[in-house]
Amino acid sequence: xxxxxxxxxxxxxxxxxxxxxxxxxxxxxxxxxxxxxxxxxxxxxxxxxxxxxxxxxxxxxxxxxxxxxxxxxxxxxxxxxxxxxxxxxxxxxxxxxxxxxxxxxxxxxxxxxxxxxxxxxxxxxxxxxxxxxxxxxxxxxxxxxxxxxxxxxxxxxxxxxxxxxxxxxxxxxxxxxxxxxxxxxxxxxxxxxxxxxxxxxxxxxxxxxxxxxxxxxxxxxxxxxxxxxxxxxxxxxxxxxxxxxxxxxxxxxxxxxxxxxxxxxxxxxxxxxxxxxxxxxxxxxxxxxxxxxxxxxxxxxxxxxxxxxxxxxxxxxxxxxxxxxxxxxxxxxxxxxxxxxxxxxxxxxxxxxxxxxxxxxxxxxxxxxxxxxxxxxxxxxxxxxxxxxxxxxxxxxxxxxxxxxxxxxxxxxxxxxxxxxxxxxxxxxxxxxxxxxxxxxxxxxxxxxxxxxxxx
Ligand code: GLC
Numbered sequence: 275x276x277x278x279x280x281x282x283x284x285x286x287x288x289x290x291x292x293x294x295x296x297x298x299x300x301x302x303x304x305x306x307x308x309x310x311x312x313x314x315x316x317x318x319x320x321x322x323x324x325x326x327x328x329x330x331x332x333x334x335x336x337x338x339x340x341x342x343x344x345x346x347x348x349x350x351x352x353x354x355x356x357x358x359x360x361x362x363x364x365x366x367x368x369x370x371x372x373x374x375x376x377x378x379x380x381x382x383x384x385x386x387x388x389x390x391x392x393x394x395x396x397x398x399x400x401x402x403x404x405x406x407x408x409x410x411x412x413x414x415x416x417x418x419x420x421x422x423x424x425x426x427x428x429x430x431x432x433x434x435x436x437x438x439x440x441x442x443x444x445x446x447x448x449x450x451x452x453x454x455x456x457x458x459x460x461x462x463x464x465x466x467x468x469x470x471x472x473x474x475x476x477x478x479x480x481x482x483x484x485x486x487x488x489x490x491x492x493x494x495x496x497x498x499x500x501x502x503x504x505x506x507x508x509x510x511x512x513x514x515x516x517x518x519x520x521x522x523x524x525x526x527x528x529x530x531x532x533x534x535x536x537x538x539x540x541x542x543x544x545x546x547x548x549x550x551x552x553x554x555x556x557x558x559x560x561x562x563x564x565x566x567x568x569x570x571x572x573x574x575x576x577x578x579x580x581x582x583x584x585x586x587x588x589x590x591x592x593x594x595x596x597x598x599x600x601x602x603x604x605x606x607x608x609x610x611x612x613x614x615x616x617x618x619x620x621x622x623x624x625x626x627x628x629x630x631x632x633x634x635x636x637x638x639x640x641x642x643x644x645x646x647x648x649x650x651x652x653x654x655x656x657x658x659x660x661x662x663x664x665x666x667x668x669x670x671x672x673x674x675x676x677x678x679x680x681x682x683x684x685x686x687x688x689x690x691x692x693x694x695x696x697x698x699x700x701x702x703x704x705x706x707x708x709x710x711x712x713x714x715x716x717x718x719x720x721x722x723x724x725x726x727x728x729x730x
Contacts, residue, residue: 280677281712284705287681288326291702292338293318295372296379299338300345302326302706304369305683305698314388315698317369320346320398321454325650325706327405331412332713332720339409340418346370346402347427349383361385364434366398368456389456396452396468399431400475407478408723419482428479429492435472436495444502445564446472454576455614455640460627463565466577469507470560474584476500477726504729507560507586510536513549513571514558514594521569522546539569552605557598558591562615573598573606573616579651583658585728596661599652610644610675610690611652611668618642618688633696637688644690646672646682647707650714657718658725669711681705 291302301318327339349370354363361367367383374380386394406428410419418424435446445464451457453467461467476496483489483496513521521544524535549571553559559578563570582592599606606613618636619627628634634641649672656665676682683701684694714720 275677277673280673281709283677284681284709287700288329288702288705288709291326291700291705293372295341295345295381298341300341300372301338301370302702304703305701307698307700310698314369314371314384317371317384318342319369320366320395321368321401322647322703324401324405325647325703325710328408328650328720328723329706329710329713331408331723332710336409336413336415339405340413340415343402343406343409343418343424345381347423349381350399350427350430352426352430361394362434362438364399364430364432365394366402366431368395368398386456391451391457393449393451393456395456396435396446396448397454397471399434400468400471403428403431403475403478403482404471404724407481410482411723420484424482425484425489428482429489432476432479432492432496435475436492436499444499444506445469457631457634457640458627458629459615459634459640460570460619461563463563463568465563465570466507466511466560466574467580468577469503469511470577470580470584470586473500473503473507473586474580474726476503477584504586507581508588508591511560511564512558512591513553513561515550515553515555517558518546518549518553537564537569538567540567543567544569544571552602554598554601556594557601558594559598560587560591560595573613575606575612575614575616575645575648576651579648579655582655583651583725585726589659589728592655592659593661596656596659596664600661600664604689607668607671608644608689608691609671610646610685611672612644612648613690614640614643614645614648614684616642638686638695639684642688643694644685645704646676646684647701647703649707650710653711653714654721654724657714658721662715665711665715669708669715672708672711676704676708681708 291306292299293301301323303316304319304322305315330338349367351361351363367385370381370383372379373382439447441447448468450462483493559573561569562572562574578595581587618641620636633639652668653665679693680699681704682693683697686692686694
């Protein structure tokens, strides 16, 4: 099938996923698989819409993005309350759908209360800010972002992340399953995927917040937090052969400010021999999670790719991450770009860490499955760093399979060869992940919608 036919088919499928509210396009549903019960896949997920939104901005059709931003803003609670069954102030829903009452349409938000595991999404408000920035860059519609309700929306999201917390690290503390990986996967605490989005959202909000008295405190808080967050992530999450040597010989049980091993990581908890073999001399990456006596050395793609896109990593670190992807291609990409996390949790680890979750059994779904939506982030990261060949190669691999397999949500197996066991077909962000990757390659100028320059 020609490349052009694939793109045409993808667009056709995407158009079918658009949902309308009071006659206006407002979002895209997660999947439109005619063969399986939709469950909540007939809803518009905030995180899933990001690639749709970016694509519509690139195509000069910003109305759907504007409608989406306005509608979701209205769903966000603006007042604090002490009722645990209500969503917190500033939280954005995981998803919403159009319901009707007495013949009137209204939007029904799901803050995780209908999702498996009942976890509230920490990523939704961060993605929302990132998409709002892209909308403003693309349309130059400053009027929208300067409106009081938008300024308030940004402010309450930031306050939720910056103020309410039970620790004193610069990272944001979240429960397990609060991001794209919305089931238990050992991501309680300070998972990288959330920290990268947090960093990007903080950077974006500095561009979006009007410097007026109402915003003064929060702007100051963001400015204070950014350098600390940057340092902690670049230094303490970073893994490469040199860092491995340092961590291997860490002292433990150290007290006080001078402690090198700030998190009291015990050497025996880290698979040094495997890592020393796996990380190439020219490679490196940000670890998956960091907390008290915990350094999770799994490789998480979203966090690492977004770190490159947002310039959370230094130029050298960004190249090292891409070197790792290139040199460990068969582990991370193989037959489908790309693994959501590597390696999979197996045996007892799978049992204890995931709660023996059958959907997340080793090398399936979140636990070592391959997610085509990540293609756009891979291509954006590679193009940003002038590593176009890597991007082309990944797209060519995805192109061989996606149409013929009817745009599956994910693939299984260590080499990503099997269509995901419970994967839906016509998954919208699989389609948009591919289309967005193609647009970025065709015109790298679009990168300005998503990337950030090195340190502000
Ligand atoms: C799954 C994914 C989640 C996604 C949702 C809708 O729950 O884990 O990230 O938003 O499906 O596609």
